[in-house]
Amino acid sequence: MQNLTVEDLLAAADRFVPPRMLVLIGAETVADVTSGQHVERMVNVLFTDIEGYTAMVEAQPPAATFQFINDYLSVMEPVVESHGGVIDKFIGDAIMALFPDDADSAVECALELSAALAGFNEGRVAAGQAPIRVGIGINTGMVSVGAIGTGRRLEITVLGDTVNLAARLESATRAYGVQMLVSEGLMYALARPQAQATRFVDRIRVKGKLRPVSVYEVFGQEAAAQRELKLIQRSDFELGVVYYHSRHCEEALEIFERLFLDNPHDGPIQVYLRRCKEFLAGGEFHGTDELAGPIEWQHGYEIGFDEIDDQHREWCKRLNDLIGHLRTGRQQGLLELFQYLRSYIEWHFTKEEALMDRYDYPFARQHKQEHARYAQELEQFNASLLQGDHAPLLLTFRANLFLVDWFINHTTGTDRHLGHFLAAQDAGRDAASHGPSPGAVAAG
Secondary structure, three states: OOOOOHHHHHHHHHOOOOHHHHHHOOOOOHHHOOOOOEEEEEEEEEEEEEOOHHHHHHOOOHHHHHHHHHHHHHHHHHHHHHOOOEEEEEEOOEEEEEEOOOHHHHHHHHHHHHHHHHHHHHHHHHOOOOOOOEEEEEEEEEEEEEEEEOOOOEEEEEEOHHHHHHHHHHHHHHHHOOOEEEEHHHHHHOOOHHHOOEEEEEEEOOOOOOOOEEEEEEOOOOOHHHHHHHHHHHHHHHHHHHHHHOOOHHHHHHHHHHHHHHOOOOHHHHHHHHHHHHHHHHOOOOOOOOOOOOOOOOHHHOOOOHHHHHHHHHHHHHHHHHHHHHHHOOOOOHHHHHHHHHHHHHHHHHHHHHHHHHOOOOOHHHHHHHHHHHHHHHHHHHHHHHHOOOOHHHHHHHHHHHHHHHHHHHHHHHHHHHHHHHHHOOOHHHOOOOOOOOOOOOOO
């Protein structure tokens, strides 16, 4: 047997443990890794999986299966690395990749993976084989990166709800008949959201979340004609989704039947057509049903830091006032109430960010970026109110989608992490969140 040097062994280990995974947990070599060693990171998690893989490999010998998988992965892996991603693991035909830098890189990678898959399928078809379909799911959030296992067998991986949701999004691509789904967290993390062809698809319940999560389709990878058709239909499609989730299914059915005539192969249109017909025929409803009443403050929304929790309660109260105005179409005091909301959230974010700076919160940059995106959504919503050209139903849904869902998910995720950090720093209850809230309360 050939005598191997330490350098040879470390080079061989790099093939099984990517060097960038070691960098993420602060280790120089695999020899430095110990069980339980971990760090927290804000990352973008991408999952891909081949549709119908199990049935496909059962019909061929093991040697052919290994050849197919290795050929497929040799096409996909370089794309991930070229966009700054690191492959956490191969799970049979599935790929789990991390993008520590930015969400835009994860989406651009996914688009290029789709293009690479198209080239791979051309080769399969030329060889007389069936093309394969791949689903992609991407989520953004906090994870723990570390070593799991025992002293005899270790694996470096990532853990957390962020990973679970990314996997669920990938799985859901089959139900909606699309190739790529991303979370609201990913959408808010994009530096250039307008550069991507996306549309809102649904609100789904996720284990461990107290509020539904919004799901979006990315379709920039589709053929030009289909991409343009989805862009043309996007406003009407999203309006149909609003009608459905508001239980106005006759109006929703009318919209989706019209869209179907022009785009019969659109998976989400087919899904909502079926849902509307099921509701009208027998009352079966697939929505999440928080839109009919006010937001009830729950103990589970608290992050354990009194000053921030008090401000969050006030914000929820004022959001209830806003949604009440929108739902009833009441114009009196609406603009004044919204101006108060804008002032209040600016004040709240300023206070929260001052705490991050004072105690050197390690994820302040990403947290502030989420605040900035929420403020942008508020400005867009304000523009809609000033224009006055949106129906109360649509405005009410948008308020729930962008202002309520995101805020509560941000509170129970990103803010809760901040609360744990402040408690660990003994930031205590003397942290400078004192001072009056914004001026006058708008008329309700």
